[in-house]
Amino acid sequence: MEVWKCGSTPILPYPHTPLLKIMSHEPGAQKIKLPETEEGTVLFGVDPIIIKHHYEIDYIHSYAQDSPFFAGLTKKKLLGSRCTQCNYKFATPRSHCMECGAKTEWFELPLEGKIHTWTTCYFGSEEFLKETPFTLILVEFEGVNTLFLSRLVGVEPGKAEIGMRVKAQFLRNCKFKPTDVYFVPA
Amino acid sequence: MRPVYMVSGGITKFAKAHPDMDFRYMVKQAFDYAMNDVPNLTRDMIDGSVASYFSDHFTRQLKAASMVQDYLGLCPKPSKRIEGGGATGGLCFQAAWEAVASGRMNVCVAFGFETMSRVSTWKGNEFIAHASDTNFDYPVGGFYTGYYAMMVRRHMHEFGTTVEQMALVSIKNHGNALYNPYAQSPMKLTIEDVRNSPMVADPLTMLDICTMSDGAAVCILASEEMAARLTDKPVKIIGIGAGTDSMRMADRPHGKVILLPHESESDYKNLKYPGVHSFRGGRMAAKQAYEMAGITNPLEELDFVELHDAYTSSEIQTYEDLGLCKYGEGGPFIEAGHSTLTGKIPVNPSGGLLACGHPVGATGLMQAVFAFWQLQGTIQKHLGNDHLQIKNARRGLIHSHAGTGTYITVSILEAV
Numbered sequence: 001m002e003v004w005k006c007g008s009t010p011i012l013p014y015p016h017t018p019l020l021k022i023m024s025h026e027p028g029a030q031k032i033k034l035p036e037t038e039e040g041t042v043l044f045g046v047d048p049i050i051i052k053h054h055y056e057i058d059y060i061h062s063y064a065q066d067s068p069f070f071a072g073l074t075k076k077k078l079l080g081s082r083c084t085q086c087n088y089k090f091a092t093p094r095s096h097c098m099e100c101g102a103k104t105e106w107f108e109l110p111l112e113g114k115i116h117t118w119t120t121c122y123f124g125s126e127e128f129l130k131e132t133p134f135t136l137i138l139v140e141f142e143g144v145n146t147l148f149l150s151r152l153v154g155v156e157p158g159k160a161e162i163g164m165r166v167k168a169q170f171l172r173n174c175k176f177k178p179t180d181v182y183f184v185p186a
Numbered sequence: 187m188r189p190v191y192m193v194s195g196g197i198t199k200f201a202k203a204h205p206d207m208d209f210r211y212m213v214k215q216a217f218d219y220a221m222n223d224v225p226n227l228t229r230d231m232i233d234g235s236v237a238s239y240f241s242d243h244f245t246r247q248l249k250a251a252s253m254v255q256d257y258l259g260l261c262p263k264p265s266k267r268i269e270g271g272g273a274t275g276g277l278c279f280q281a282a283w284e285a286v287a288s289g290r291m292n293v294c295v296a297f298g299f300e301t302m303s304r305v306s307t308w309k310g311n312e313f314i315a316h317a318s319d320t321n322f323d324y325p326v327g328g329f330y331t332g333y334y335a336m337m338v339r340r341h342m343h344e345f346g347t348t349v350e351q352m353a354l355v356s357i358k359n360h361g362n363a364l365y366n367p368y369a370q371s372p373m374k375l376t377i378e379d380v381r382n383s384p385m386v387a388d389p390l391t392m393l394d395i396c397t398m399s400d401g402a403a404v405c406i407l408a409s410e411e412m413a414a415r416l417t418d419k420p421v422k423i424i425g426i427g428a429g430t431d432s433m434r435m436a437d438r439p440h441g442k443v444i445l446l447p448h449e450s451e452s453d454y455k456n457l458k459y460p461g462v463h464s465f466r467g468g469r470m471a472a473k474q475a476y477e478m479a480g481i482t483n484p485l486e487e488l489d490f491v492e493l494h495d496a497y498t499s500s501e502i503q504t505y506e507d508l509g510l511c512k513y514g515e516g517g518p519f520i521e522a523g524h525s526t527l528t529g530k531i532p533v534n535p536s537g538g539l540l541a542c543g544h545p546v547g548a549t550g551l552m553q554a555v556f557a558f559w560q561l562q563g564t565i566q567k568h569l570g571n572d573h574l575q576i577k578n579a580r581r582g583l584i585h586s587h588a589g590t591g592t593y594i595t596v597s598i599l600e601a602v
Contacts, residue, residue: 048205053246066321092322092436099439117343117462119335120388121327125312128327136332138436138462147436147462149326158388162343177325 063176065095068106073180076170078109080144091141091148109141109148111168112186116140116147118160133157139166139183154184187287191413191420192599193406194227195555196220200370200401200543203303209245210257212402213297216548217258220295220404224416227406233291234264238278238298239547240271243313245301254297271317272496274298275403275550276586276595282407283423283597292409296554299402300545310398317589319434331395331497333435333590335387338499341463342389345514347502349389353380354520355498356393356540362527363537365573368552370399370543380498394498399543403551405558419562424581425479425598429470431591435462444469446509447482453512465591468507475583475596476509485510485531488598489579490560492553494587495538501525504585505533508596527574535560535574550586550595557582561601 042052063070072079081090081104083097090097090104097104116138124132135152137160152160153169165186174180196219198204198212207215221227235258237251247253251267270277275298282296302310315328323333341347356375363369375393383392413420432438440458444466445451460466472484481487491508495501502516510531511519519525525533536542536556539549559568560582565575579601586595 045205050205055246063321090437092434094437098432098437117336117340119332119339119390121329121332121335121386122384122388123311123386124308124327124329124332125315126306126308127312128329129308131327134327136327136336138336145439149323149434149436151326158385162339178322179325 066093069093070176070180073170073176074174078111078148078168078181079106080109081105082107089144090146091139091144092146109144113139113141113148113166115152115160115162115164115166117162118152120157120160122157135160137166137183149178151179151182152184153182188289189410190283190286190423191408191410191602192423192554192558193408193413193416193420194220194224195403195405195551195558196223197368197403197548197552197555198401199368200399200545200548200552202370202397202399204301204400205303209239209250209299209301209402210254212301212400213254213299213404214257216402216404217295217297220406224406226416227293229259231412232260232263232293232295234285235260235295235297236268236278236281236285237265238268238274238296238551239300240269240274241300241313241546244304244310246304254299258295258297260295270593271588272494272544272546273550273586273588273593273595274547275552276584276597277428277550277593278547279405279550279554279584279586279597280426280428280595282405283426286407286409292412294407296405296407296551297402298547298549298551300547301400302398302545303400307398323434329387330589331390332387334497334499335390337435337462337503337590338389338497340461341499341503344457344461344463345517347499347517349381350377351517351521352389352394352498352502353377355495355501356380358520358526359495359501359534359538359540362535362574363541365571366537366542366569368569369537369541371397371541372537373541390497390499396496396539396544399545401543401545401548401552403548403555405551405554419564420602421558421561422600422602423597424600425475425481425596427471427474427476427478427596429467429474429594431460431465431467433589433592435590438462438466443513444473446473446476446484448509449512457513459513464503464513465507465587465594467591467594468504468585468587468596471585471594471596472508475598479598481598484508484583488531488581488583490532490535490557490576491583491585492534492536492538492557493583493585494549495534495540496544496587498540500587501533501538504587508583508585527576532576535576550584553584553586554597554599557584557599561599
C-alpha cells in the first residue's frame with residue numbers, strides 16, 4: 001500500500017486505519033479495498049450507453065379539508081359542497097367557492113344522475129393499462145351546478161351515451177379513493 | 187412597457203428519441219443555431235435567460251435548467267425555470283418578453299426542452315396524467331387523452347362536430363410536415379387512415395393525437411435598440427395574453443361566453459359556456475392579446491396561426507376560442523379548407539404538434555421560431571424549401587395550451 005506524503009508527514013488514505021497494520025510487512029495483512037458484488041446493471045445500449053434506472057416514492061398523503069368526502073364513501077354517501085353565500089352547488093367537493101370565495105358546507109348529492117359526457121379508454125397511463133378498456137364519465141346531477149368524474153361499469157365499451165341515466169354504487173371494502181364509488185346504468 | 191422584438195431562433199429536429207444527446211446538449215444545438223443567425227450578438231451581450239421544461243421526471247434531474255444555463259456559458263447571469271404543462275414553452279416566451287418589456291434585460295434568451303423518450307410511452311402518459319387533480323381525477327383513470335376525448339365528445343354533442351372533420355386536421359398537419367425537415371411525423375393520410383388507426387380514447391385514434399418527443403428550442407428576444415443592431419429583419423411582439431381554467435373539468439361553470447369585439451351576445455343565446463366543450467382560458471388569452479395588438483377581426487387581420495394541436499379536436503376547439511369562427515363552427519371551418527396553406531388563414535403550416543411532435547417544454551418556443559421564420563420570410567433558408575412559406579405574411583399568432591386548458595397563452599408577432 002502506498003503512502004502519500006505532504007512535506008514530511010505521511011497522509012493515510014483511511015484516517016482510522018491503524019498505522020502499524022499498513023506499515024507492517026507481516027504475512028496475511030489485509031489489502032484495503034471495497035467489497036465486490038455480483039449485481040450488474042441492466043444495459044439497453046452501448047453507444048451511447050443506456051442503462052435502466054429505477055425510482056419510486058411512497059407519500060404520507062393527507063386529504064386535508066376534503067377528508068369528509070372520502071369518509072362519506074365508506075357510508076355509501078356521495079358528498080358535494082354548497083356555498084354558504086351564493087348557494088352554488090359543487091358535485092366535486094371544494095371547501096371554498098369558485099364563484100364568490102366564501103366557505104362551503106357539505107351536502108349529500110343524489111345517487112342518480114345523467115351522463116354529461118364520456119369516453120372509453122382503450123389505452124391508458126401505465127398504472128391503468130391493465131384495466132383497459134374502461135369508460136370514464138362526467139356525471140351531472142339535478143339542481144347541482146358542476147359535474148363529477150367517475151367510472152361507468154356494466155356498459156359495453158364504446159356504448160355509453162350522453163343523457164344516459166346512471167346511479168352510484170359503492171365498494172364494500174373501501175380504499176379511501178374516489179374509485180370507492182362508481183356508476184352503473186339506472 | 188418597452189416594445190420587444192424577436193431577433194433569432196433555433197430548434198433541434200424533434201424525434202421520438204435523441205439518446206445521443208442529453209437535454210443540455212440539445213439546447214446547446216438550438217442555441218448555437220440561433221446565435222449563428224445573429225453574428226453581431228456575443229454571449230456577453232446576453233443579459234439573462236428564462237428556461238422551460240415540464241417534468242422533472244423526464245430528466246431524472248431536479249433543477250435541470252441550472253445545468254443548461256451552465257452548459258450554454260450563461261452563468262452567472264440571471265435565469266429562472268417556468269413550468270406550466272403543455273403551455274410551458276408559451277409561458278416561457280412570455281416570461282422572456284416580460285424581462286425585456288420591463289427594462290430589466292435588453293437581450294433575453296428563452297430556452298426549452300423535454301426528453302420524453304427516457305421512459306416508456308405509457309409511463310410518460312402517467313407522468314403527464316399527474317398534471318390532473320391527483321385526489322379526484324387521476325385515481326379514476328388518469329389519462330390526458332381520455333380527458334380530451336370527453337371534451338370532444340361534448341363538443342360533438344353541442345355542435346355536431348364529426349370525427350371526419352377531426353381527421354381533416356390530421357391530414358392537413360401531417361401533410362404540411364412533408365415539407366418540414368424538423369418535423370417528426372410527415373405523412374400523407376386519408377380520412378380512412380385516421381379513422382382506422384387504433385382507437386386510443388373514444389373517439390380519438392392514434393392519428394388524432396400528437397406524439398411524444400425529444401427536442402429543444404431557443405428564442406432570442408431583444409429591446410428595440412438591440413434588435414436594430416442585431417438584425418435587419420426583427421419581428422415585433424405586438425400582443426400578449428394568457429388565461430386559465432379550473433384544474434378539474436368537472437368544476438367548470440356553464441355560463442356566458444367571453445365575447446370578442448366582432449361577436450355579440452345574440453350569437454350565443456342558448457350556449458352554456460364553457461362547460462367541458464370549450465377552453466375559456468384560450469378565449470381569455472386571445473381577447474387580451476387582440477386588445478393589446480389592436481385586432482378586432484382576427485380572421486382578417488392575421489396571416490397565419492401556429493396553435494396547440496395536441497389532439498385534432500383541440501385544433502377545432504381552438505379555431506373557436508381564437509375567434510377565427512364562431513363557437514360551434516370549427517368543424518365546418520376545417521371542412522371548408524379555411525385553415526389549409528391556401529385557405530383564408532393557414533393554421534399550423536409547420537405541421538403543428540400532431541406532426542412536428544410535442545417535446546413539452548420546447549413546443550411553445552418551437553411555434554415562436556416557426557412564426558419568426560415565416561415573418562422574416564426565411565422559411566426557404568431554414569427548411570431548405572419554401573413550400574410552407576406564406577407569401578407576404580405580416581402577422582402571426584402563436585397559441586400554447588396546458589392540461590385541458592388550465593394555462594393558455596396567446597402571443598402575436600408582426601414583421602417590421
